[in-house]
Amino acid sequence: MKSAKLGMNSKLVHGGHHPDGSGAVTVPIYQTSTFQFKNAAHGASLFAGEEGGYIYTRLGNPTVHALEEAVAELEGGVGAIATASGMGAVSTVYMTLLDEGSHMVGTASVYGPSRVFVEKHLSRFGVEATFVDTTNVDNIRNAMRPHTKLVYVESPSNPAMQVTDIAAAAQVAHEHGCLLAVDNTFASPYLQQPLALGADIVLHSVTKFINGHADVVGGILVARDKEILGRLHDVMINLGSNMDPHQAYLVLRGLRTLGIRVERAQQGAEKIARWLEAHPKVASVRYIGLSSHPQHDLASRQMSGFGAMLAFELKGGLDAGRTLMDSVRLATLAVSLGGVETLIEHPASMTHAGMSREDREAAGFSDGLVRYSVGIEDADDLIADLDQALAEV
Numbered sequence: 001m002k003s004a005k006l007g008m009n010s011k012l013v014h015g016g017h018h019p020d021g022s023g024a025v026t027v028p029i030y031q032t033s034t035f036q037f038k039n040a041a042h043g044a045s046l047f048a049g050e051e052g053g054y055i056y057t058r059l060g061n062p063t064v065h066a067l068e069e070a071v072a073e074l075e076g077g078v079g080a081i082a083t084a085s086g087m088g089a090v091s092t093v094y095m096t097l098l099d100e101g102s103h104m105v106g107t108a109s110v111y112g113p114s115r116v117f118v119e120k121h122l123s124r125f126g127v128e129a130t131f132v133d134t135t136n137v138d139n140i141r142n143a144m145r146p147h148t149k150l151v152y153v154e155s156p157s158n159p160a161m162q163v164t165d166i167a168a169a170a171q172v173a174h175e176h177g178c179l180l181a182v183d184n185t186f187a188s189p190y191l192q193q194p195l196a197l198g199a200d201i202v203l204h205s206v207t208k209f210i211n212g213h214a215d216v217v218g219g220i221l222v223a224r225d226k227e228i229l230g231r232l233h234d235v236m237i238n239l240g241s242n243m244d245p246h247q248a249y250l251v252l253r254g255l256r257t258l259g260i261r262v263e264r265a266q267q268g269a270e271k272i273a274r275w276l277e278a279h280p281k282v283a284s285v286r287y288i289g290l291s292s293h294p295q296h297d298l299a300s301r302q303m304s305g306f307g308a309m310l311a312f313e314l315k316g317g318l319d320a321g322r323t324l325m326d327s328v329r330l331a332t333l334a335v336s337l338g339g340v341e342t343l344i345e346h347p348a349s350m351t352h353a354g355m356s357r358e359d360r361e362a363a364g365f366s367d368g369l370v371r372y373s374v375g376i377e378d379a380d381d382l383i384a385d386l387d388q389a390l391a392e393v
């Protein structure tokens with residue numbers, strides 16, 4: 001059946017799965033580093049393997065390819081490149097598009113290392129970056145320079161939960177002759193497809209919603225056209241940040257339930273966000289599904305659901321946040337997000353500790369912000385857990 005006609009959940013279940021003649025219902029794990037060339041002894045000319053097919057797993061592998069095919073289809077791209085981690089995908093984008101002396105404009109509230117990598121490491125090669133509040137597209141336009149090569153947007157952003165108008169950002173990037181890359185990790189392809197909104201590259205930390213079971217670290221890039229995909233692939237294989245076949249197998253398994261996991265978790269997130277909003281010890285709640293969220297209307301147009309991530313400030317600030325995290329029993333205190341289990345964390349001391357306080361505040365979150373990744377547990381149990389923990393604050 002032609003999968004372009006299938007609905008999202010059917011694509012999730014069947015994407016990348018092709019009969020291999022054995023009758024296997026799942027994609028086999030091709031746990032091999034190298035692939036045999038068919039030489040004359042096997043009835044073929046020497047180096048026939050170079051004319052197509054697989055050569056070496058860093059360059060390509062059937063299990064990894066199955067995942068790439070599935071995610072490329074979900075995102076509406078021409079192809080995908082799976083990477084060892086989400087940062088493998090981020091760094092591949094930067095290393096491909098940013099030449100010596102070039103400049104990029106990025107979302108100020110990106111995942112910390114996506115900013116640290118360019119400001120700390122690529123600056124050594126003369127690359128410049130301006131990170132701005134991309135919720136106002138004029139800030140992107142004003143930050144553009146003649147040598148800007150990349151606009152890099154994370155939407156919704158981690159952890160400030162800010163939403164950027166992807167179509168408007170694409171227009172600004174293209175007017176200046178540069179490309180737009182979007183980190184779609186928080187939404188997942190189930191809720192948002194940036195290529196359809198004009199982006200050139202989409203990337204994910206598949207560690208999060210796409211895999212969804214907190215047992216794999218991985219990343220993926222999807223490109224709008226073959227030329228961009230080829231350039232990204234050339235850099236990735238030379239950086240050596242390829243995904244392993246066993247990783248790819250696990251991610252493919254997780255991907256099949258992305259839809260039902262996201263639907264379930266976002267139902268819980270909405271209920272918890274509303275409950276938190278009414279709690280006397282909570283100063284503010286950032287959940288894009290709440291009408292109080294500044295980009296709620298934009299998110300309603302650009303996404304097909306509001307997702308399972310939320311953040312909140314406690315009236316008691318940093319100390320109250322620490323006490324809360326010490327007191328939760330069902331939610332797990334850990335970095336990462338997007339899994340079946342609810343995780344709670346404190347960005348200023350954990351995921352975004354590499355940024356200065358000044359940069360964190362400019363990125364739209366204070367030291368008292370708590371991030372909450374809603375899993376698929378019963379929402380009432382999570383609320384009861386927060387209730388008893390907030391009583392300690």
Ligand code: LCS
Nearest residue numbers: 085086087111185205207218335336351
């Ligand atoms: N992009 C986003 C939006 C992320 O949240 C992360 C990781 C990455 C990229 C990098 O992916 P990784 O290399 O870890 O697979 N975010 C994390 C977080 O918020 N806590 O721990 C990791």
